[in-house]
Amino acid sequence: MSSILLDVAGVRVHFPERGGSWFGPRRTIRAVDGVSFQLERGESLGLVGESGSGKSTTARVVAGLQTPTAGAVRLHGQLFGPRAPRSVRRHVQMVFQDPYASLDPRRPIGWTVEELLAVHGLLKPRQRRLRVLAALDACGLEALYVHRYPHELSGGQRQRVAIARALVAEPELLVCDEPTSALDVSVRAQIVNLLCELRERFELALLFVSHDLAVVRRVCEQVAVMYLGHVVELAPRSQLFDAPRHPYTRALLAAIPRGDPEHPAPHVALLGEPPSPMHPPSGCVFHPRCPRAGDVAGERCAREFPKSVERGDALVACHLDQP
Numbered sequence: 001m002s003s004i005l006l007d008v009a010g011v012r013v014h015f016p017e018r019g020g021s022w023f024g025p026r027r028t029i030r031a032v033d034g035v036s037f038q039l040e041r042g043e044s045l046g047l048v049g050e051s052g053s054g055k056s057t058t059a060r061v062v063a064g065l066q067t068p069t070a071g072a073v074r075l076h077g078q079l080f081g082p083r084a085p086r087s088v089r090r091h092v093q094m095v096f097q098d099p100y101a102s103l104d105p106r107r108p109i110g111w112t113v114e115e116l117l118a119v120h121g122l123l124k125p126r127q128r129r130l131r132v133l134a135a136l137d138a139c140g141l142e143a144l145y146v147h148r149y150p151h152e153l154s155g156g157q158r159q160r161v162a163i164a165r166a167l168v169a170e171p172e173l174l175v176c177d178e179p180t181s182a183l184d185v186s187v188r189a190q191i192v193n194l195l196c197e198l199r200e201r202f203e204l205a206l207l208f209v210s211h212d213l214a215v216v217r218r219v220c221e222q223v224a225v226m227y228l229g230h231v232v233e234l235a236p237r238s239q240l241f242d243a244p245r246h247p248y249t250r251a252l253l254a255a256i257p258r259g260d261p262e263h264p265a266p267h268v269a270l271l272g273e274p275p276s277p278m279h280p281p282s283g284c285v286f287h288p289r290c291p292r293a294g295d296v297a298g299e300r301c302a303r304e305f306p307k308s309v310e311r312g313d314a315l316v317a318c319h320l321d322q323p
């Protein structure tokens with residue numbers, strides 16, 4: 001079998017404008033506008049970019065929670081999505097940002113973690129319980145937690161429960177959408193360490209959405225940078241952080257605080273806010289904010305959408321990065 005686990009090909013997700021206008025046609029929000037990438041077994045890919053760039057929507061498509069408007073997601077070569085059989089869907093599990101919202105407050109933890117197995121009719125009750133205890137244990141939670149309720153737990157413990165709930169299905173791919181952003185700074189590192197540990201132990205592939213580049217650098221072997229519904233650069237970690245090629249990637253990296261007041265980061269100013277995905281700019285969607293678009297290929301940047309091309313081990317979508 002090929003080593004390609006996940007194939008995301010030309011995925012678009014367009015939403016009708018919320019509320020919309022009473023008159024005239026409802027406009028379209030281009031949340032994801034032609035995203036492609038692949039994940040090998042056990043590989044970890046980080047998805048970074050400003051808020052509103054389409055990271056969560058991409059994550060939901062990959063987790064089979066959202067049907068794409070166009071394009072396809074394949075798991076082991078088979079079409080994957082909300083309509084895929086349950087036996088296939090369980091191979092991809094998702095961990096959400098907010099463990100306060102993602103756990104049922106009326107159910108004890110044991111029930112929450114077991115739910116998926118019960119729904120799928122997997123295993124006999126006794127084996128199910130053993131699997132639940134094993135998943136909790138792998139997430140650093142003792143057996144007594146099965147009787148506890150979410151309100152009795154801290155944020156970090158709740159996120160551990162959410163991870164245990166995902167693990168119990170024995171997935172091949174874990175999709176994590178900002179899994180630490182809702183947590184206290186003091187427990188973030190523990191959850192990141194736990195995810196790294198579990199990945200190795202269970203040979204899990206990981207799609208890891210985060211706006212924290214330092215965490216992505218620690219967790220992910222590959223990094224995809226999203227801007228306004230597009231992946232503008234996709235590269236192995238070392239190449240992306242040491243030799244970023246796309247002007248947007250450079251600007252993002254320059255914005256990381258270095259914690260050194262003597263040598264503040266050379267700030268590449270990103271002018272203004274990202275444009276609305278309802279009115280994406282013509283040509284390269286980044287050109288109105290690009291510090292380099294005026295340089296050479298300026299006119300082309302405003303006119304023509306740049307295709308992703310291979311540059312070393314990276315894929316870069318920029319007219320200014322042509323051979």
Ligand SMILES: Nc1ncnc2c1ncn2[C@@H]1O[C@H](COP(=O)(O)OP(=O)(O)O)[C@@H](O)[C@H]1O
Nearest residue numbers: 015029031050051052053054055056057058277
């Ligand atoms: N269900 C929805 N209906 C309408 N618009 C949505 C919906 N979900 C997301 N969007 C819009 O799609 C764009 C991308 O959102 P999202 O994927 O959440 O980005 P990110 O996770 O990078 O912040 C945003 O402009 C957001 O407002």
Ligand SMILES: [Mg+2]
Nearest residue numbers: 052055056057
């Ligand atoms: Mg998001």
